[in-house]
Amino acid sequence: MKEYLLLFRGGDNPDMQNSPNAFQAHMARWMQWMSDMQKQGRLVGGQPLSQEGKQLSGTNKVISDGPFMEGKEFVGGYLLIKATGFDEAVLLSKNCPILEFENGNVEVREIQMLHM
Amino acid sequence: MVSVLSKIFGTEYLETAEDVVQQTFIDAIRVWKIKGLPDNPSAWLFRVAKNKAIDVLRKNKQAFQHDFNGDERLLLTSEYTLIPTMENLWREEIIQDNQLSMMFACCNPGISPENQITLILKTLCGFSTAEIAKSFLTSEDTISKRLYRTKEFFRAEKIKFEIPEEKAVKERTNAVLNSIYLLFNEGYNSTHSNEIIRRDLIDEAMLLCKLLSENKHTQLPEVFALMALMSFHSARTESRITADGDIILLGDQDRKKWDKDLIAQGNRYMNIAAFGTELSTYHLEAAIAYQHCIAVHVDDTNWKQILLYYEWLIQLAPNPVTELNRCIAVMQVYGAKEAFIILENISDKKKLESYYLYHSLCGELYHRLHATHNAIQSFEKAISLTQSEAEKNMLRKRIGELM
Numbered sequence: 001m002k003e004y005l006l007l008f009r010g011g012d013n014p015d016m017q018n019s020p021n022a023f024q025a026h027m028a029r030w031m032q033w034m035s036d037m038q039k040q041g042r043l044v045g046g047q048p049l050s051q052e053g054k055q056l057s058g059t060n061k062v063i064s065d066g067p068f069m070e071g072k073e074f075v076g077g078y079l080l081i082k083a084t085g086f087d088e089a090v091l092l093s094k095n096c097p098i099l100e101f102e103n104g105n106v107e108v109r110e111i112q113m114l115h116m
Numbered sequence: 117m118v119s120v121l122s123k124i125f126g127t128e129y130l131e132t133a134e135d136v137v138q139q140t141f142i143d144a145i146r147v148w149k150i151k152g153l154p155d156n157p158s159a160w161l162f163r164v165a166k167n168k169a170i171d172v173l174r175k176n177k178q179a180f181q182h183d184f185n186g187d188e189r190l191l192l193t194s195e196y197t198l199i200p201t202m203e204n205l206w207r208e209e210i211i212q213d214n215q216l217s218m219m220f221a222c223c224n225p226g227i228s229p230e231n232q233i234t235l236i237l238k239t240l241c242g243f244s245t246a247e248i249a250k251s252f253l254t255s256e257d258t259i260s261k262r263l264y265r266t267k268e269f270f271r272a273e274k275i276k277f278e279i280p281e282e283k284a285v286k287e288r289t290n291a292v293l294n295s296i297y298l299l300f301n302e303g304y305n306s307t308h309s310n311e312i313i314r315r316d317l318i319d320e321a322m323l324l325c326k327l328l329s330e331n332k333h334t335q336l337p338e339v340f341a342l343m344a345l346m347s348f349h350s351a352r353t354e355s356r357i358t359a360d361g362d363i364i365l366l367g368d369q370d371r372k373k374w375d376k377d378l379i380a381q382g383n384r385y386m387n388i389a390a391f392g393t394e395l396s397t398y399h400l401e402a403a404i405a406y407q408h409c410i411a412v413h414v415d416d417t418n419w420k421q422i423l424l425y426y427e428w429l430i431q432l433a434p435n436p437v438t439e440l441n442r443c444i445a446v447m448q449v450y451g452a453k454e455a456f457i458i459l460e461n462i463s464d465k466k467k468l469e470s471y472y473l474y475h476s477l478c479g480e481l482y483h484r485l486h487a488t489h490n491a492i493q494s495f496e497k498a499i500s501l502t503q504s505e506a507e508k509n510m511l512r513k514r515i516g517e518l519m
Binding site for chain 2: 030034043046047048079
């Protein structure tokens, strides 16, 4: 069993922000998706991320504010799951509710074992 | 509330659950003093406790996390699922399941019976340490130690908080019933307290058993039988003592005072208990109690039937105390002489020598055989063996009548 990081991008939708009911129904599907994975013992953990942030870069450790990028590029959350391989990780990701949106995106990355 | 919170934090963190409950009540007192009682106080309490639980989880996520492996509580660690999962855990039927799970956790076979009852009173009945100490005539310190040891046990053994698998439900439920019956008996005939009847313990025991009878996982015939038994017994509680707390013997009780509703309730449970092929000791004890309840006058008691039930009871679960009780039925049916023969032949008579009721019955038998001197001796022996003031008074009265 390998571990995969799912990065969620996009998925912001003005309709959703204006309707608490629609938002709640959407969150209920996140709940469903995640608890299904939990029942299969696939879920390791994960959190949504707020829009605010700081960036540090380079040897000078330059600090700047926020991701400040377009909504669809902005990482809105992550999940760590267990899967036998990419095929299964992708299959599991297909049900992610973020893909209810045209601009929704799930990036599936395998956790790399560092052999030193 | 403690049971839901223990489900959330895990039995290892029972103290955290208790802290949250305590904080909730402190908040309630503070807020209600200023704003008055809310429309729905219990909903208010649950909401506050829920929010506090969310705070605790957010603050201590790391500490809890390693315990969440493969557990649905894992969903409490992610903000994606924390609130819906939390809401779900506070649903009425889930709360009931949780109380039941808590009961099973409290009655884990690894915990001694007295610690089981202590824990049940503390977590499920909401008794304070001081109240429990009072019920058992012991110090708060002792109770705290008992609770501490049990919590350590939960932590060390990682006791899961769940209703047992179908296969184990029967056996584990019997352990729970046993504790409930002990609790009930402590209320019905208190050995530790100055009051002979502790209505609060009786009510709690019946409430817990009712919970078992209402949950589909635990609707076993013996659950209903115990419910019937406790209903019949508690129907008679009020008539068992005088206003001064003195004991009134079964034969002298005012049967009009017996609670007809509780007897009817006992009957209903008895009918449900009759399904299946199971015959438990609770069935038989309930049947005996029923015979007493339906006798309009003490002379109407169907002692022959009662004797038969005792015979079955002894076959099902041999026990010197049951044999002793059978002697009373023998005395009623065949007379004191025969009862004496049976009494002398009780298999494990040694165990009874230190039991006051054994000597009290000897006294009664001697009295019926007109051996007054021996009767008084036996009653005196009985007095020296009981802790209860009410029982001592009753026995002294008996001696007074003989002199």
